[in-house]
Amino acid sequence: MGLVLAACTAPDDRSRIEAAPVVAIQDLPKVPWEGGPDYWKKFAKADGAGWDDPSFFPIAIWYNGISSDAEVQYDKDHGINTYMGMSDTTPYSIFEANGVFWIGGKLNDTFTEQSRNWVGSFLDDEVDGRFTPEAGRQHLQALASSTPQGFFKYANFTQMVISHYMPAADAQQFVNNYTDAVSVDMYWYTIPYCGLRPYTNAHLVAVSEQNCRTASSYGKTMKALRMQDAADGKLQPLWQFVENLNGGPGEGPFVANITAGQLQGAVMNSIINEARGIVYFNQSLSGPCGGGSVLRLSQVMTGFCGAEQMEAVKTVNSRIRELAPVINTQSYDFSLGNQLDTMLKIREGYAYIFSMVDGSSTPGARNFKLPDGITTNQAEVLFENRTVPVDAAGSFTDTFESEYTYHIYKVKL
The missing domain is CATH 2.60.40.1180 (Golgi alpha-mannosidase II)
Structure with a gap:
């Protein structure tokens, strides 16, 4: 018979028992990331423009024309520091004079490759929803190959790339093969998707019918996009589109306008789920409060129906700007509680x-x-x-x- 050792400790040995070590908070594991502000040092234009500054967080707006310093200052007062989509008559000087940035193509001859505030190339929008995978890849490759040296490359996709609607290999090639920063537009609060019956969620990170129209769905978009982005073993900054009024299609049906509280929640849940930039969809194409440039309408129109939402943009962006040096650090992988x-x-x-x-x-x-x-x-x-x-x-x-x-x-x- 073998000898069985008693599972106890003699009284005189207790002093030698040490308590389990407490892991210092600084030694907790960290979430994977692309490098934060240092990521932009890889791109001469973004680096030269100060995007590697820990106090800078990209907050962009989609199609909000600027024609005067007063307009840009109004936008900056609402936290906007970057523009995408613009009239080809817009002079480069207005960007440099006001310390804001342009992501896109050469609008006119006032733009040169030395233009400091022209930092990135916008490849295209929603290629995954407008092309077959093969044609889309050829299209993006041609655009990426023609991007001038020193510019980072950015593209936006639809929910196709974060769902089972598209084969994983095709979605991951779209997300990983052409860009240095990437986003998805999925306007959970204001598009018909959540009201479709029967409700069939096909996203990589499940969104329940009960909580489809909630801020948490925007965070799940970021989680799903990171899953696709990580498939090649390399990470890039993920940005999030948020509707500043309505993201529904112009042909309808109208669902709702995002409320001020929902807007702030969508932005903040995106950041909680590691968004490295925010892009505001600035058109309202359906419903009773329409407009092609919502933020500008809030500047020029007394009693504008979207004024409350634009005040929410200002509030949440000011908080992001204040906390940018914190947000731009690597997060710790730690759950602070259930639900x-x-x-x-x-x-x-x-x-x-x-x-x-x-x-x-x-x-x-x-x-x-x-x-x-x-x-x-x-x-x-x-x-x-x-x-x-x-x-x-x-x-x-x-x-x-x-x-x-x-x-x-x-x-x-």
Whole structure:
């Protein structure tokens, strides 16, 4: 018979038992990323324009014409620093004079390859939805090959590339083979998709029928796009399109305009899910509050029907701009609680927790648990002029009134 050792420790050995080591918060694993601001150092134009500055976060707008300094300053006051889509009569000087950037082709002869604020080439929009995969690849390859040296290449795709509607090999080639930054436009709040019956979700990251029209769906778009982007073992910045009023097709049917709260929630959930840039869809093509340039209408039209949404753009963009040095750091891979969508950052002696409810749950109270090693008795709730108490175990509770509510906590390490 073999000797069985008792599973106990003699009393005089207890002093030699050491407690399990506490992992310092700084030693937690980090989420994969493309490199943050340093990524832009690979591109002479973006690097020379200061895109590698940790305080810079790309906030672009789609087709919002500029013809005067006053118009650009209004846009900048709303947080816009980059433009896509523009009249070919727009002079380059207006970009440089106002410190804003252009992503696109050469609009006219005032643009040269030395134009500092012309930083990127916009290859095309929604090629996956307008071409066969083979024709689309040929089209994008021709555009990518003609991009001048030093410019980064950017393209936007439809939901096809993040769904089972397209074979994975085709979708991944679209996402990975031609660009240095990429996005998808999927306007969950305002297009008919969520109301189709029967509801058949075919996205790589499932979106439930119950929570289809929620901010969490925008974050799931980012997760699915990252899955496709990571397929080749290399990462690029992922940007997110958000409708600043209505993303529905011009032929209808009209579903709704995004509300001010929904707009902020869509933007913030995208950032929580590692969006490296935001692009605002600036047209409203259906419904009672239409317009080809929504932000500009809010500047020139008294009582404009989209004024509340444009104020939300201003608010959320100002918060992104203020927190850009934090957002531009690599996130830590740590879950702070159940039924939560969170992002954990550390900068200059503070932990920052960006949080919303996740897409499998309804709003209400949520319990948070800080990583081990943080000893604090309160967390500051940024932009809300309040704090929440933290107990000795590093736990605290807060309430999310709506699916689009977000809270950002700052905790001293």
